[in-house]
Amino acid sequence: MPELPEVEALAGYLRERAVGRRVERLEVAAISALKTYDPPPSAVAGRTVTGAGRYGKFLDVRFDEGLHLVVHLARAGWLHYREAFPSAAPLRPGKGPIALRLRLDDGSGFDLTEAGTQKKLAAYLVTDPALVPGVGKLGPDALEADLTTFGAQLRSRRGQVKGVLTDQSVLAGIGNAYSDEILHAAKLSPFAITDRLTDDQLAALHAATRAVLGDAVRRSMGQRAAELKGEKRSGLKVHARKGLPCPVCGDLVREVSFADSSLQYCPTCQTGGKPLADRRLSRLVR
């Protein structure tokens, strides 16, 4: 799932490549992906791309006269920038991976795609991004929050730190992958309870959040949009690395599985060498 660093890099790529270009048209192939109907997709035609930004994990493509295409890429969504499209014919609604296509006046543009059968990619054509459900409820940006804000937000929600870190209303932008990385860098158990964290632990968590997300943004920037996903994988130390050695201490990375997700961590770095109970397995045993 694209998280803050990937979405930031996509926005950066669009700022470089698309800003200043005029829109030929916005084509909608997956009707269910476009969550708004007013203004209609035809309202984008003829407008100029004036900017691109990010709210948490939401990408914001800005057009003149205050129109925004706000996109949540969900688990399997991505933005593919095309220097040229294979055909000038409009997309036809269908079951393919392309949900939306934006064509620009120099023949380039981008496709918003979603792999798999679960279609969760959501796009909104709005005059104000705050109108997008989810954007209005976002907490402070994870990369921008200072220690005071960060600490207050985390302590405002009592729960396991892994869950609280990924709650978009607490901090915006962190998902399953980078929360594993941040907790590893901060040497904290994913199951540590937020309101029991010491000031030192909170400071370490804040520093780790900045470092992990900041490094990932720097690695991603300057990459071609098509290569961003692979770059994320190569920068990870524990996430999706079950059974591989921790690059910090050499212990084997372990996993805890849940119904539809899992987390990875290093026992030596994070839990005093003790493996965490796998909730799913212990539930089966009970």
Ligand SMILES: [Zn+2]
């Ligand atoms: Zn380790």
